[in-house]
Each structure stands twice: as structure tokens, then as C-alpha cells.
Amino acid sequence: MADTATNIEARAAAGDEPSALVAVTLHKRYLLGSQTVHALRGVSLTVRRGEFVAVMGASGSGKSTLLHLLGLLEAPDEGRVEIGGRDTSGLDDDALTELRRRSLGFLFQTFELIPNLSARENALLPADMTGDGEAGRARLTHLAEVLGIADRLDHRPDQLSGGQRQRVALARALINDPIVVLADEPTGNLDSRTGREVLALLSGGVRDLGWTVVMVTHDASAAMEADRIVFLRDGEVAGTLDTHETDVQAVMERALGG
Ligand SMILES: Nc1ncnc2c1ncn2[C@@H]1O[C@H](COP(=O)(O)OP(=O)(O)OP(=O)(O)O)[C@@H](O)[C@H]1O
Numbered sequence: 001m002a003d004t005a006t007n008i009e010a011r012a013a014a015g016d017e018p019s020a021l022v023a024v025t026l027h028k029r030y031l032l033g034s035q036t037v038h039a040l041r042g043v044s045l046t047v048r049r050g051e052f053v054a055v056m057g058a059s060g061s062g063k064s065t066l067l068h069l070l071g072l073l074e075a076p077d078e079g080r081v082e083i084g085g086r087d088t089s090g091l092d093d094d095a096l097t098e099l100r101r102r103s104l105g106f107l108f109q110t111f112e113l114i115p116n117l118s119a120r121e122n123a124l125l126p127a128d129m130t131g132d133g134e135a136g137r138a139r140l141t142h143l144a145e146v147l148g149i150a151d152r153l154d155h156r157p158d159q160l161s162g163g164q165r166q167r168v169a170l171a172r173a174l175i176n177d178p179i180v181v182l183a184d185e186p187t188g189n190l191d192s193r194t195g196r197e198v199l200a201l202l203s204g205g206v207r208d209l210g211w212t213v214v215m216v217t218h219d220a221s222a223a224m225e226a227d228r229i230v231f232l233r234d235g236e237v238a239g240t241l242d243t244h245e246t247d248v249q250a251v252m253e254r255a256l257g258g
């Protein structure tokens with residue numbers, strides 16, 4: 001059945017809310033010279049609203065590829081991605097861009113802030129692009145408080161610490177109240193203490209403010225902040241751990257292929 005906005009709303013009213021994100025048997029191949037790299041080999045994943053999912057796996061296991069597909073930045077060769085109950089396969093570039101700006105938030109290891117814009121202007125970019133500048137400004141007041149950057153909004157990125165830059169990037173990711181935030185090693189460029197602070201903001205937002213997060217990480221203790229860890233190996237899901245029923249040692253062993 002095609003998911004129209006109306007039946008999504010009807011299901012939500014009936015208490016049968018669609019998942020934030022559903023990936024069904026995703027395959028992705030890259031052509032590298034004469035060789036084909038099969039980066040994803042049938043990955044399926046469901047993320048509920050309000051859930052925090054970490055993705056771990058060795059270098060080259062397909063984590064970033066998966067995040068690109070979930071973020072509608074690349075199309076799968078096979079399989080499909082649903083965002084908030086809406087199947088995205090077959091959407092044209094304009095529709096994908098619109099859905100990406102409205103419904104997805106991105107957080108990168110390298111922050112990806114625009115150097116000559118203030119923190120405020122950076123954070124508001126997605127809202128300005130969807131014509132929601134006014135709502136964005138109201139949201140930013142609240143987000144800046146939550147993220148502890150209210151007194152830094154007029155600074156440029158080079159006038160901010162790494163942790164502050166990532167908080168601005170998080171404000172930008174959340175400015176349009178996305179269905180899901182996709183984060184690729186968001187603490188990878190931060191010292192461990194600053195990294196823990198950013199993780200605490202993410203997990204606090206999931207717990208208290210209803211955010212939904214998918215985070216790629218190499219760091220077992222970072223992954224323990226999530227509700228669930230999905231392990232990738234050679235482009236396939238190799239298993240899942242419930243973080244409430246495991247410890248950091250077990251996660252480290254599993255991440256190393258144990
Ligand atoms: N654009 C591309 N062209 C060719 N091959 C690619 C491309 N992107 C990824 N790959 C290959 O696909 C596989 C998965 O890459 P991916 O970047 O998803 O790994 P990863 O798990 O994110 O690794 P890392 O932990 O090092 O970031 C690798 O073999 C990689 O070389």
C-alpha cells in the first residue's frame with residue numbers, strides 16, 4: 001500500500017506510528033577501476049522513533065555507505081529506504097533534496113560548518129533552505145539553551161572550540177525538527193572528555209526530547225550511550241547488541257570481530 005501523508009497521520013492517530021527509518025535489503029556496489037566493491041550486501045534496519053542506534057564495524061565494513069543511503073545522499077542498487085513511513089524509492093532529485101532538508105539531520109566528524117557564517121547562520125541554514133527561517137529562529141533559541149551555545153551564536157566557527165563547533169552542527173541538524181539525525185563518527189575529532197559531553201547531549205536529547213539518532217562510531221564506550229548497537233561486517237549485519245544487557249568490554253570484543 002502506498003503511504004500517503006493522510007494514512008501516515010491516520011496510523012499515528014491510531015497509535016500505530018510508522019518507524020522513523022526502515023532500510024530493506026540494501027545493496028550498494030561501487031566500480032573501482034575494473035573491480036566491483038560490494039559495499040553493502042543486503043542490509044536491513046528498522047529504527048523506531050525516539051531510539052538511539054549505534055553502528056559499529058571494522059574499517060571498510062560499509063558503515064558510511066549505509067549512512068549515505070539512509071541519508072538519501074546516494075541511491076541503493078537494490079532495496080529501499082523509508083523515512084517516517086514514506087518509501088523514498090522512485091523519488092526524483094528535487095523530492096529527495098526536500099525530504100533530506102526537512103526530515104533528516106546530519107552530523108559529521110569534521111563538523112562541516114561554513115567558515116564565514118556565524119554559528120547562528122550555520123545553524124539556521126536548513127531552515128532558511130526550506131523557507132522555515134522564522135520557525136527555525138524560534139527553535140534555535142531553545143536548542144542553543146539545551147546545547148549550551150546560547151552565548152556563542154554570533155561567533156564564527158574559527159572562534160569556537162571543537163566541542164562548541166559540534167554543538168552548533170547539532171543545532172543545525174535539529175533545526176527543522178527532523179525525523180532522524182544521522183551521525184558519522186561525531187566524536188571522532190574531539191578529545192575524549194569533549195566527546196563524552198557531545199554524546200551526553202545526544203543521549204539526553206533522545207531520552208528527554210524525543211530525538212531519534214543513528215550514529216556510526218568506532219568507540220565502544222560511545223556506542224554504549226545508544227540503546228542498541230548494530231554490527232556490520234563485510235557489508236552485512238553481523239549482529240545486534242542491546243546496550244542495557246551488555247558491557248563495554250563485550251562491545252569492544254564484538255567490534256573486533258569476536
Ligand atoms: N565512492 C566509492 N567508490 C568506490 N568504493 C567505495 C566508495 N565508497 C566506499 N567504497 C568502498 O566500499 C567499502 C565500504 O566503505 P565505507 O566507507 O562504507 O566503510 P566504513 O565502514 O565507513 O569504513 P571506515 O570505518 O574506514 O570509515 C570499502 O571497501 C570502500 O573502499
Ligand SMILES: [Mg+2]
Nearest residue numbers: 063064065184
Ligand atoms: Mg566511514
